[in-house]
Amino acid sequence: MATLVAPDHLSVVEDAEALRKACQGWGTDEKAIIKVLGHRNASQRKQIRESYEQLFEEDLVKRLESELSGDFEKAVYRWVLEPEDRDAVLANVALRKSETDFKAIIELSCILSPEELLGVKRAYQNRNKHSLEEDVAARTTGDLQKACISYTFTYRYNGEEVNARLASSEADILHEAIKDKAFNNEEVIRILSTRSKAQLNATFNHYRDVNKTSITKDLLGESANDFQKALHTTVRCTNDPLKYYAKLLCDGIKRFGTDEDSVTRVIVTRAEKDLKDIKEVYYKKNSISLDDAVAKETSGDYKAFLLALLGKED
Amino acid sequence: MATLVAPDHLSVVEDAEALRKACQGWGTDEKAIIKVLGHRNASQRKQIRESYEQLFEEDLVKRLESELSGDFEKAVYRWVLEPEDRDAVLANVALRKSETDFKAIIELSCILSPEELLGVKRAYQNRNKHSLEEDVAARTTGDLQKACISYTFTYRYNGEEVNARLASSEADILHEAIKDKAFNNEEVIRILSTRSKAQLNATFNHYRDVNKTSITKDLLGESANDFQKALHTTVRCTNDPLKYYAKLLCDGIKRFGTDEDSVTRVIVTRAEKDLKDIKEVYYKKNSISLDDAVAKETSGDYKAFLLALLGKED
Structure with missing residues (x-):
């Protein structure tokens, strides 16, 4: 589920006017920008951009880029674009x-x-x-x-059909390659890059059932190189995106001051999709809510904007 | 230009009925099938299939498959499907x-x-x-x-924009790799598989201008392996599809009796597109018209059907 709180009905003209007002005169009214854009879904934002362009003959995205700065600007810029x-x-x-x-x-x-x-x-x-x-x-x-x-x-197949025999044989291929540390084996790349998500998850399940250990654990030895890490990311993104995102947020928050990018990326891209579910996974893993962690490690308008997208009521 | 001769106006119901009649009773009236399907474009064939299904509660494609046989059946089957x-x-x-x-x-x-x-x-x-x-x-x-x-x-870029500097540097990369017989060089594959057609053609032109020989000639030495042949095919398909198809037809016709597949494939897939242009290239190269060459080497309904698609009036 999404975290974004957006009204069912609104006037895009009023929104466009409020944004225009926030950008005019001395200084910028960041709070007013957050109040509007932090609570509008993709289709509403699109309409607001169009309305703004019609009313003021100006590109809202460009205006916001020039008015704002730093991490806040980056986050707003990413948010206001079409997904x-x-x-x-x-x-x-x-x-x-x-x-x-x-x-x-x-x-x-x-x-x-x-x-x-x-x-x-x-x-x-x-x-x-x-x-x-x-x-x-x-x-x-x-x-x-x-x-x-x-x-x-790859333009992967998106259906739910799974070939169990194939899952079994390809789980064996993956296991053999990983056992021999032949991570760059062409077969490994072929399997991971072409099979559908449903098929890959069946393969990973078979791998775990037969080998009593998950492929993610096996992939990440002590001296994992960039390539192994890439394979590991692939398996995790395919297998459990929520867990993957929660971990990415956790790592990003720990490194705040150096890595706002991934935190912004997850919050902005998932707020309208499954950020609520990601928050739950995050809480289970870290015993602190994502809202609190973000609030603790960020500040100013950037903080206020992320919290708005996280669904925290003002 | 296309070779297919299709009427501007027709009754799909009449066509469906004619096809039904041709398929009923003892034996099949292949000539009637050719008379209809050999002169209908993709959108008309689609409508005929739909009309046939509605009128007779039967799949036209399946019916034709069961009525016809051999190369004629294969050609009709490929033709009647949506492109x-x-x-x-x-x-x-x-x-x-x-x-x-x-x-x-x-x-x-x-x-x-x-x-x-x-x-x-x-x-x-x-x-x-x-x-x-x-x-x-x-x-x-x-x-x-x-x-x-x-x-x-790859989902290639389809625009006409060309980066001349890139064309020059990638022509050099290709030339170095080919000179060293490093055909399987990752850079070669990267360039050929990701760049847009327009960009690749600029690169091939630059290659020819600088090296005074075309990349196709350089790619195909005396002992070319399957991989070199694949690269060669790639360059030719990108660079001059008409010439590529004309050569494929020429090779296929020489091997008739063993390779009807490629002749059928070219005629069926290009009849509504550029088969007229392919015919011109074929004639220039072989001093015999494609119609005559096909007529000479094929027979029966298969011959009649190919000639219909080639635009030869009965």
Whole structure:
């Protein structure tokens, strides 16, 4: 379930006017911006952007970019875009980092539905005039490239049908490769990058049943390299996205001051989807609510905005 | 331009009735089937299938499959399906051969537009309840797998924008790899499988201008292996599909008796698109018209049907 609290009925013209007012004159009224945008769903935000453009002949996204700054600006910018366009921006941000943030790329390709991923690819092409695949391929190398490329490229089957015999034989292939530390085995990449989510989860279950240990544990030895970590991320994103996101938030909050990016990414991308469920997993694991953890480690408008998206009433 | 001659106006009910009549009683009236289906475009065929189903509570495709046989049946079956569904069938046929027909797979991924390829992937999933990528990956191995997988997986950018600097640097990368006979170089696969058609053609042009020889010539040495042949096919499909198809027809016609598949495939898939242009290229190269070559080497209903699709008036 979502955490976002948005009204059923509203006047997009009033919203656009409130945002315009918040951006005018000396200083910016960040609270007013949060009051509006922190409580509007994707379709409402789209209508507000359109209404703003019509009324004031100005691009709301650009105006907000120039009015705001720091982590708050980044969060608002990501939030105000259409989901597919935002994911295209996030992919671009991940690829432009000095060390490519392959986690963000794997998330997209393993958590989004095939149709959602396709939408992101279209938005990426629209923005950059070349494909997401080109950039992923050009900015990663070796085994990691092979894996990242394959994951992003596939238009996976989205059905629920599972081939049990195949799950069994491919669980064996994965186990053999992991036992021999042949992580970059072509078969491993083939299986993880082409099979449907339902099929992969059947394979992982079979792996655990037969070997009495989960594939995630087996994948992450003590001296795991970047490639193993990428495989590990893939399995976790496919197997249990809620747990994956909760862990990402936990790691991100611990590293606050250095890694606001992943915390912003999870909250902004999941607030309208399953952030409530992620919060539950987070609480079970950390014995502190995500709201409290975020409140403790952040400040100012950034804090207020994240808490609004987390569904915390003012 | 297309070769197919289809009337602007027709009664799909009359067509459905004519087909029903041709299939009833002792024997089948193949000529009547050719007279109708050999002169209807994709949207008309779709309407005829629907009308047939409504009128006779029977699937026209299945009925034709059971009435006809041999190469004629195969050609009619491929023709009567919707284009994307037909390409999904062709991909399946290519993958099920004892030696995978990688040419047919590369054709799909390098000649179809990104949206057309996506449609084929959807049709493939619809038919098989798993993805095209899974089957391509499972049925090829080694370098060829790497290449085939990458080609099929990419949702390429379809725009006309070209980065000239990139074309120059990637032409150099290709030339270095080919000079060193490092055909399976990851960079070669990356470039060919991710760049847009427009970008690749700029790269191939740059290659030719700098090296005074075309990349296709350089790719195909005397002892070319399957992988080199696959790269060669990729470049040709990207660079000049008309020439590629003309050559495929020429090779197929020479091998008639053993390889009707590729001749049927080209004629059926291109009759509504650019078969007229392919015929021109064929004539220039062989000094015999494609119609005459097909008429000379085929016979019976199969011959009559191919000639109808080739636009030869009865």
